[in-house]
Amino acid sequence: MSQEESPPIAGGSGLFDGFEGYRTPQPGDYKEIATSGLIALDANVLLNLYRYNEATRNDLMSLMELVSARLWVPHQAMEEFWRNRETAANGAWASTQEAIEALEKARRATEAAMSMWAKKTALADDPRDEVLGELGPALDRAVRSLNAQAEKDRVKGAQDTALDPIVTRLARILEGRVGPPLPDEDYATALEEAERRIQAKLPPGYRSGYKDNAYRADDYLIWEQLLRAAANAGCDALFVTGDTKDDWWRRNRGRALGPRPELVEEFRRRTGRMLFMLQPQEFLRDIGSAINANISPTSAVEVERVDHLLKATPETNERSVIQARLDAAMQRVYEVAEDFVSGT
Incomplete structure (x- = not known):
């Protein structure tokens, strides 16, 4: 009997059977999900709508439409959304005011430091006033920039x-989908x-x-509700979440490759x-591409940037987003002072 005619080995299986969690999803998978699957959204996907700039927010909500x-939102995820919505909505503006207060504090500290330096070095008033004259407008520009950006994006x-x-808009999109x-x-x-799994x-x-x-x-409550919803719908499911902890994701060298095989x-x-x-930026790119949606590539970049900042200091959330802008403004202040000192 030739190799082609040999009967299959009893009980045999294929390469991915039982190892589906290691298979890399293909564009066709996402197209099928977008047309006949279940797309479940985590609370952070909804909350971060308040943290993105206006263009990115519109692109993400347009894709959701x-x-x-x-679409489907687990009840627990919706509960988290309402629990944290006001904080997310207020956070960017409040953090801007904190950043402005920090700039004003830096202004006062700089003025005090320059005055002390002038006294200790017997420096005349003119050089001291010159550097303060440079720093003042730089700080004013930083404050105006922070206010303008916050006003635009809030x-x-x-x-x-x-x-x-x-x-x-979410009320229309998610009608009957929670x-x-x-x-x-x-x-x-x-x-x-949940407690057993934690331990x-x-x-x-x-x-x-x-x-x-x-x-x-x-x-775990979100997971259990997702399992029940997919079983009732009888279809594949895509869970979109900004949570990148390794109790959800399979990782290699820090990169999230897909859900943990145990979850699959x-x-x-x-x-x-x-x-x-998928993470939200991947949702924009992969699902947007699968259905030929008109999504700006910069939106996925903005989602990834903001999400990265939020994860860097999760306990301060929106403050970390504003902090990046504050750091840039303060860097300019330091450069002005350094230029002055090196030139004296």
């Missing part, structure tokens, strides 16, 4: 949900399972074990379908 028939009317354009909470008995069981360091959610008890189960296997076991995951 194009795939709205496939969401006007965010204090009133009836006037908030993000809430108004999942139900778990029944009371199932919720209690899920809390126990055993099983994904997802064990990296949230440091949180207050009221919120440490959030990630649990998803397949519970739903019989395939799990995909």
Whole structure:
């Protein structure tokens, strides 16, 4: 019997059978998801709409509108959105004021330092006034720049949900697309399972074990609700999240390659379908490309930039975004002072 005629080995399987979590998704996978799958959004995807610039915000929401028939938000993710919405909406503007206060503090400190330096070196008033004359306009320009950018990017009317354009637009996009909470008995069981996974360091959610008890189960609750929704829908699912902790992602040299294989296997076991995951910037690029959406390449860059800043100091969120602009302004102040000193 030739090799071509040899019968298959009993019980044999293919290369990816049982190892689907290591397969690299292809454009066709995303096209199928966008047309017939389930696209689940994490709370951070919605909250970060308040942190992006206006153009990026519009691109992301336009893409959400194009795939709205496939969108779904776990009830727990929506609860997190409402819990944190006001902080996110107010954060950029409040952080701008903090940055301006820091600049004014730097102005006062610089003036005091220059006066002290002038006294100790018996420097005449003219050289001291010259450098202060350079620093003052530089600080004024920095303050104007921060105010202008904050005014451009802030969401006007965010204090009133009836006037908030993000809430108004999301209400239309997500009408009928938010999942139900778990029944009371199932919720209690899920809390126990979340705690078990935290203690055993099983994904997802064990990296949230440091949180207050009221919120440490959030990630697992989202996961359980996603599993149930995909099983009921009988389709593959894409989870879009800005959470890059390694209890969600399989990583190589720091790069997130896809969902952890354990999650892919649990998803397949519970739903019989395939799990995909993307970060928001990848959602813009890959899903946008799959459906030929008119998305600016700069929007994905802006999403990645802001998300990187937020992750750098997660406890201060919006402040870290403004801090980058403040650092640039202060660098100019230091350059002016250094030029003056080196020239004296």
